[in-house]
Amino acid sequence: MTTDTGETPQAKPLLDRSDERVKHERGFAGAIRTFIDRVRAGDIGSLPVVVGLAIIWTIFQSLNPIFLSSNNLVNMLFDASTVGVISLGIVCILMLGEIDLSVGSVSGFASALVGVLWVNQGWPVGLAIAAAVLSGALIGLIYAQLFNRFGMPSFVSTLAGLLAILGLQLYILGPTGSINLPYGSGLVNLGQSLFMPHSIAYLVVTLAGLLMFVTGFRTAARRRQAGLSSESMNALLLRAIVITVVLEFLVYYFNLDRGVPWMFGIFVGLVIVMGYALTRTQWGRAVHAVGGNREAARRAGINVRLIYTSVFVLCSMLAAFGGVLASARLASASQQAGTGDVNLNAIAAAVIGGTSLFGGRGSAYSALLGIIVIQSISSGLTLLDLSSSLRYMITGGVLAIAVIVDSLARQSRVSHGRA
Secondary structure, eight states: OOOTTSOOOOOOOOGGGOOTTSOOOOHHHHHHHHHHHHHHTTOOTTHHHHHHHHHHHHHHHHHOTTTTSHHHHHHHHHHHHHHHHHHHHHHHHHHTTOOOTTHHHHHHHHHHHHHIIIIISOOOHHHHHHHHHHHHHHHHHHHHHHHHHHOOOHHHHHHHHHHHHHHHHHHHHTTTOEEEOOTTSHHHHHHHTOBOOHHHHHHHHHHHHHHHHHHHHHHHHHHHHTTOOOOOHHHHHHHHHHHHHHHHHHHHHHHTTTOOBHHHHHHHHHHHHHHHHHHHSHHHHHHHHHHHOHHHHHHTTOOHHHHHHHHHHHHHHHHHHHHHHHHHHHTEEETTTTOTTHHHHHHHHHHHTTOOTTSSOOOTHHHHHHHHHHHHHHHHHHHTTOOHHHHHHHHHHHHHHHHHHHHHHHHHHHHTTOO
């Protein structure tokens, strides 16, 4: 097609590439250079945790060939699910630049409440679980009111809550200190012996890959309509295929033993839902905005108090649900539930997975990656028959490294004007 002057019309320049002073890479080599530039600018995403996980797996596999066996990995999926759900709530609260130190106590109290209501009081198990999760919501609402109305720092309020809720847990359990949950019940089976049928697991992964491609395609289409550059169809398709093939292989490897536990499937489902909520909804954008700059978010018309309330409630609800899953895994509710290193692992998983302690940056997938790192360390040291003291020291060291990387990345973003 030509114009009246006989000249061929030129394509309209893309809005985000119209500035000639900014270098715009093209092609595969250009994509690699762009990625390297983003890393140098502090936009590192999940790269450190992926590299760290590869190093951890390589070391433990070389020391004990059983480490990467399908049987051991399936056990890791079980153990990662309970604390992983709790860590998912920590991701949300850290994105606001706040903290919840009581998630361990909330999870222990929820497990005790399920035992008391279900076993001692004869409530239906579903109703007991609902009561436990709602109790978590009430606790989160109290924290939100203390923060919004009285300005009490979340560190102080949740530290006080840690002690008070632990006391409630001990009180409702009474002098016996523990309640055994009925073996053979659906809840206990979920925590110990329920696995996805192989065909269902393969189908779920295939649908997830298809959803990933469709989501990327819709995003690219919207960017093109707005006159912005977008990822090519070939790149979208290649990424979806590669990730789907890798996940299908992992499912196949798990199926060589017992398969994928339903409890881990529930955890991953929550991660996907939370990931969508944080990236594709108005609420998720508001969480990022409030965590990045509370005053700017308020001036932009965001109901900051409502965002804080929703996140505190969500964090405590996920902690309570994690406690229910923990009781299913152990088939009991006891005074020790939620104590020990539950708080440490939940918070460490979120930070190690890539959630910033400074607020405004994070992903639901941080909980998934971080808890896999922590469980890999725990499982590897257990197979080597080493003491738990080493596990605490190594986990603490990995956490310290993650915080240092986060701090350096933030400084780099500031220096490059991308904070």
